[in-house]
Amino acid sequence: MPKPQAFPTRTQVLEIRVGPPSDALDRFEAAWNRRAEGQPVRTLSVLTLPTLAQLVKTLSPARWALLEALRRAGPLSIYGLAKRLRRNYKNVHTDVTQLAALGVVARGSDNRVLVPWEVLRAEWAL
Numbered sequence: 001m002p003k004p005q006a007f008p009t010r011t012q013v014l015e016i017r018v019g020p021p022s023d024a025l026d027r028f029e030a031a032w033n034r035r036a037e038g039q040p041v042r043t044l045s046v047l048t049l050p051t052l053a054q055l056v057k058t059l060s061p062a063r064w065a066l067l068e069a070l071r072r073a074g075p076l077s078i079y080g081l082a083k084r085l086r087r088n089y090k091n092v093h094t095d096v097t098q099l100a101a102l103g104v105v106a107r108g109s110d111n112r113v114l115v116p117w118e119v120l121r122a123e124w125a126l
Contacts, residue, residue: 014104014117015046018055018124021046045117047102050125058102059120062087063095067115070105075112 017023024046034064045085049055059067069084070076080094080126096113099105 012117013045013119013121014119015044016054016055016122017048018050018122019048020050021048026056045103047104055122055124058098059104059122060071062091063099066092066095067099067104067120070113071115075110075114077112081113 004121027046035041040098047084062100066081066085070081073081073084078090078093079097080097085092096105104115104117104120105113107113
């Protein structure tokens with residue numbers, strides 16, 4: 001039986017931002033320039049969504065409940081997660097697939113899903 005994946009010991013933060021895709025290019029360019037100047041580069045995990053509406057759609061109340069349940073329980077199969085949430089398997093599968101595509105959840109080598117983040121920090125400018 002495969003060994004379950006352990007969560008990292010250091011705090012893992014995913015920053016979720018609302019803004020244009022060019023923000024990611026700006027962060028990349030700034031990191032490139034710091035590296036070229038011999039300065040240390042801080043690793044960031046950032047998910048940028050184009051609008052607040054997209055953020056709310058991406059992290060709907062049902063998906064937020066899914067993330068909370070998965071974080072509390074640790075790695076689960078999608079079936080086990082659907083059963084725990086008392087939700088339809090197909091809907092949970094769709095949510096997990098979309099969250100995994102964005103990097104909010106991860107799939108282990110045993111195909112169970114987990115939340116690799118301890119903190120999700122959302123930010124948007126007015």
